[in-house]
Amino acid sequence: MSLIQRIDALLPQTQCGKCGHGGCLPYAKGIATGEDINKCPPGGTETLGALANLLQVPVIALDTSRGSAPAQVAFIREAECIGCTKCIQACPVDAILGAAKQMHSVIVDECTGCDLCVAPCPVDCIELRPLPAGVTVAIVGGLATSEVQRQARSLKRDRARRRFENRSARLARQVALRESRRPVAVVATPAPAAAPSDPVQAALARVKAQKAANADAQLKQAKIAAAMSRAQWSKTLRAYTTPPTLEQFERLHALDAEARQAEAHLASLLRGQP
16 A cells, blocks of 8 residues: 555544545545644544554644544434435535435444534534444544454444545536536527417416415425524523523523414415415
């Protein structure tokens, strides 16, 4: 293996970006050209020591300003999910199942705990939970205490690397396909306009179509507003003390009223559907 590949093999393959790069391999390339070896929170002191040993450089303190990365997995509260697919787009290893306007779910054994799916969620329905005992192998450093565990972790890291590479290749193919299908600008001879059969009926049809489009747009906006307002109430409730102070209680009451108003508006639009 090349030096870059040997460095990459020591990294945890969470693809979390906490090192400042878009994945573990770009960071490995940076280290090979002289970048500091202490920028990987998921690798921890174990990876730090392994890199120092490989490169024959002194061990330096882990850069704690880049955050922590405990053994964790993402969890989606499915009842609150609005199916926006933003978390699917953010996951670097395709560990989230779902489709547009359908609830999403995390594949626990494929999740690397990178937390990249949390921030994009517009309704704050994703949380990180401790790694379930006995369910999967920890991908982060410092937790393998036997040769069997180290081998299992190495296999999982290799799998995470392959999933990341496969996803990157798929996205590149999709971009290339879109580019190849982009139409070439051609000046075409305009076709003769068809004579309107009935101007009044045509106008009525246009008005009806516009009303239907407006109703669909209003319903979509109402669904998003109701979900986000209730998510904001839940998020604020978790952040406050128990029991809440008077000021906190008043804020919660106001958020609850906003959520109820948004839900009532959504219900009225749903009742008006044919």
